[in-house]
Amino acid sequence: MGFDTALTKALGIRLPVVQGGMQWVGYAELAAAVSNAGGLGILTALTQPTPEDLRKEIRKCRSMTKNPFGVNLTLLPSLVPPDYAAYAQVIIDEGIRIVETAGNNPGPVIKQLKAVNTIILHKCTTIRHAKSAVKLGVDFLSIDGFECAGHVGEHDIGNLILLNRARQDLGVPFIASGGFADGYGLAAALALGAEGINMGTRFMCTIEAPIHAKVKQAIVDADEADTALVMRRWKNTTRLFANEVTKQALKVERESTSGEFAEMAPFVSGKRGREVFLNGDIDFGVWTAGQVIGVIHDVPTCGELLSRIEREAVGAMDRSKALYTATPQSKL
Numbered sequence: 001m002g003f004d005t006a007l008t009k010a011l012g013i014r015l016p017v018v019q020g021g022m023q024w025v026g027y028a029e030l031a032a033a034v035s036n037a038g039g040l041g042i043l044t045a046l047t048q049p050t051p052e053d054l055r056k057e058i059r060k061c062r063s064m065t066k067n068p069f070g071v072n073l074t075l076l077p078s079l080v081p082p083d084y085a086a087y088a089q090v091i092i093d094e095g096i097r098i099v100e101t102a103g104n105n106p107g108p109v110i111k112q113l114k115a116v117n118t119i120i121l122h123k124c125t126t127i128r129h130a131k132s133a134v135k136l137g138v139d140f141l142s143i144d145g146f147e148c149a150g151h152v153g154e155h156d157i158g159n160l161i162l163l164n165r166a167r168q169d170l171g172v173p174f175i176a177s178g179g180f181a182d183g184y185g186l187a188a189a190l191a192l193g194a195e196g197i198n199m200g201t202r203f204m205c206t207i208e209a210p211i212h213a214k215v216k217q218a219i220v221d222a223d224e225a226d227t228a229l230v231m232r233r234w235k236n237t238t239r240l241f242a243n244e245v246t247k248q249a250l251k252v253e254r255e256s257t258s259g260e261f262a263e264m265a266p267f268v269s270g271k272r273g274r275e276v277f278l279n280g281d282i283d284f285g286v287w288t289a290g291q292v293i294g295v296i297h298d299v300p301t302c303g304e305l306l307s308r309i310e311r312e313a314v315g316a317m318d319r320s321k322a323l324y325t326a327t328p329q330s331k332l
């Protein structure tokens with residue numbers, strides 16, 4: 001017995017669970033652990049300072065797992081954009097044929113990757129963007145609901161609606177992302193028509209995630225109200241862990257009379273956020289987490305986590321099936 005979805009079939013994985021790209025978290029240690037546990041581990045290309053560093057990380061990951069793994073390439077607005085084509089070329093040259101894309105104007109990179117038949121999982125937060133990605137020939141959509149960590153988009157649509165819309169309208173297989181942490185969520189996503197789930201925050205809270213233990217503990221201690229949305233004023237809304245710096249940043253965003261992003265920039269520095277993961281001072285800078293922090297209560301290995309997810313999902317699906325019976329007991 002095992003899962004048999006469009007995702008498991010296309011990627012050659014045992015469990016329909018993907019570890020989404022995570023800046024400063026998606027290194028070989030985590031991706032290999034997820035893949036070894038039967039899911040799809042993903043390296044985050046831009047955690048590597050150069051394309052050549054990404055090549056080394058791919059080789060490192062390959063030495064740690066015999067199972068399929070992928071690479072995330074995120075295209076975000078930037079004054080000096082990274083050389084995305086060079087990163088994509090390394091991905092191609094190293095024989096990686098599963099890529100998670102995300103962000104703005106992915107067309108050229110998707111074209112480059114599809115030329116060698118790469119399987120593309122494109123992540124987006126609206127059905128409109130999903131439809132544009134379908135036109136670009138992506139293989140799977142990763143539908144990132146409002147619950148998710150990081151860039152939530154500007155429409156604030158939760159996954160109960162987004163996933164239903166994806167099933168009704170897309171005509172391309174999709175996976176559910178944002179707010180998933182366990183097998184109950186996986187069973188729910190499959191019931192809504194998804195082929196699997198994508199998780200970020202839950203994987204931060206595993207033994208193999210290469211971040212400081214105090215960050216993992218902060219997630220375990222938090223509840224679902226401990227995130228905040230910043231940068232809405234600049235239409236770049238991002239969900240962050242609601243620590244002291246995030247609260248200061250929000251205050252500046254609300255109170256700034258100039259409306260200049262420059263006033264906000266020092267508070268949302270990515271460099272300081274990276275330091276948090278290294279030094280464990282959770283208030284040193286801003287860092288990303290999803291509302292799912294409310295349902296994360298431990299720090300298991302990826303193997304333990306994925307076995308539990310499988311067990312729970314099967315139990316939840318059995319329970320749902322048993323609720324529809326030939327002999328209902330209702331007295332009405």
Ligand SMILES: Cc1cc2nc3c(=O)[nH]c(=O)nc-3n(C[C@H](O)[C@H](O)[C@H](O)COP(=O)(O)O)c2cc1C
Nearest residue numbers: 020021022023074102148149178179199200201290
């Ligand atoms: C610390 C962190 C960093 C992230 N960085 C990226 C990134 O660089 N690119 C990307 O496409 N998604 C990024 N994400 C989003 C995840 O891939 C995933 O879509 C999201 O976490 C799903 O929501 P969840 O956290 O509720 O599982 C990040 C998430 C976290 C928690």
